[in-house]
Amino acid sequence: MRRWIVVGIAALLVAVTLPYLRSEAAPDLGLAKLAFGxxxxxxxxxxxxxxxxxxxxxxxxxxxxGEVATAPAWGERTASLTVIPKYQRAANRLLREGAVAEGAIVMTDIKTGRVLVWSSYSAEAPLRDIASEAFAPAASIFKIVTGSALMENGLTPSTRECYRGGKSRIDDSDLLRDERRDKWCATLSEAMGRSLNVVFARHALDHLEKEELESIATRYGWGRDIPFDVPIEKSRYEFPEEANELAKVAAGFWHTTLSPFQGAFMATTIANGGEAVQLYIVDKVKDRDGDIYVGPTERHVLGRAVEEKTARAVTEMMEATVEKGTSFTTFHDRAGRAYLKETRVAGKTGTLEGKGYLFTWWVGFAPADDPQIALSVLVANRGDWRVKGTQVASDMLRVYFADKGVKGVTDPTGGSK
Incomplete structure (x- = not known):
């Protein structure tokens, strides 16, 4: 009898301690390894x-x-920047000629973290550094977060879901499966490419807890002070406790904001296989007596945000945006020929109305299979509009790859001399 009591106690101890042992052995991909502090x-x-x-x-x-981009600093100091003047001029021109109310373009070098473009535009004074501001809703860009969380929960880009409704809004009834009414079906890759809200919302409802979504969001910089040479406004997020409302947030409906800078940071992270690299824009600062600051000479890794296989899967999903999704028409001519036919592009669009604006985003990188640059574009229009974020992104990538001499690519700005 005593022997069975001892065995029972031992089994109980194993049952109690095993979860903690597993927890200790699990790889830590979370906040501690991201040196955002x-x-x-x-x-x-x-x-x-x-x-x-x-x-x-x-x-x-x-x-x-001039030949070097500069910005004023305190007093009589001048900052020399990593920004490439001809790319910056092209970005400025695209926003200005697009007649946007407000907009920003941030382009980075994937390997080094150097900022190549930092363009902010407002049709009304005063000048603002819109690239650093997190006033715009993240919209469907947040599907990148949700997609990453779903991949880390065992789903794949080919995971399939049948659905109905949800084109511009999601009702609670849309989240209920009905074989008779769910007439359209899509994989997660197709859902990312075409920005299918109900597919993402249902998968989030089935597979994600609030804490899991929040963990991925913060690893991509939401609510964090991301290290940079100048202050960046923190993006905001609010995750409701109610399951259906959380699912709607996961699909990109309100409760989250994003800065163009953070969009570029997130794209750079995914392009680097899930490894977060610190971005920087200041090359030198000098005063009347010479240099007082010199920018980094080597890559600085902040830590791992997501697993490499997660980043690869999300890249595959984002490629569908340009190949057959919401960016197809702006990345192809009327005959369906790609403007960047030799270059695979991974991207995500986002669109949402609010605060009197129509906000449109494009966040991504190229080439998808050997990344060189990451790009984040925000366009905020009022009333009638001429361009959206996806058009500006397509043109900006053409500027870059035409300059690099990629066969068949032309610069839509004519060189922006």
Whole structure:
């Protein structure tokens, strides 16, 4: 009898402690390994000055008239930037000639984290650094977060779901499966490409807890102070406790905001196989006595945001946006010929109305199979509009790859001299 009591106690101890042992052995891909708490710049201070070297670098006033892009800083200091003047001029032109109310374009070098374009535009004064602001709703860009969370929960890009409704809104009734009424079916790749709201909402309802969605969102920078050379407004998120409302957020309906900077940060992270790399834009700062700050000379890794296989799967899903989804018409001519026929592109569009604006996003990178640049575009239109974010993104990628001499690619701006 005593022996059975001892065996029972031992079994109970194993049952109680095993979850903790498993937890200890599990790989930590979460917040602890992402050094978002690190102090911003990773360059070298040449001389100690007060205030610090990067104080009040004003990226709303970037000057690209010379061979090197510059921005004013505190007092008589000048910051030399990593921005490429001809790309910056092209970006400025695309926003200006697109007659947008407000907009921003951020383009980064995938491997180094250097910012190649930092363009903000507003049709009304005063000048603002819109690229650093997180006032716009994230809209369907948040499907990248949800897609990543679903991949880490065992789903694949080929996971299939039949659905109905949800084109511009989701009703609770849309979340209930009905074999007679669910006449359309799509894989997760197709759902990402065509931005199918109900497919994402149903999968989130079935597979994701609030904490899982929040974990991925914060690893991509939501609600975090992402290290950078200048202050960046933190994106906001609010995840409802009610399951159906959380599913709607997972599909991109309200409760989240995003800055163009963070869009580029997220795209750069996915393009780097899930590894978060610190972005930087300041190459040097000098005053009357010479250099006081020199930017980083090597890549600085913040940590791993998602598993490499997750990043690969999300990339595959994002490629569907350009191949056969919401960006098809802007990345192809009327005959269906790709403007970037030799280049695979991974991207995601987002569209949402609010605050008197029609907000349109494009976030992604190229080439998808050997990434060079990440791109984040926000366009905010009022009333009649001329361009959306996906059109500006297509043109900006054409500017870059035409400059790189990729066969068959033309610059839609004519070179923006």
């Amino acid at each position: 690190d102090p911003g710049p990773v360059g070298t201070t040449k001389r100690k000055v007060v205030p610090e070297a990067l104080h009040k670098v004003d990226l709303a006033k970037i000057d690209v008239r």
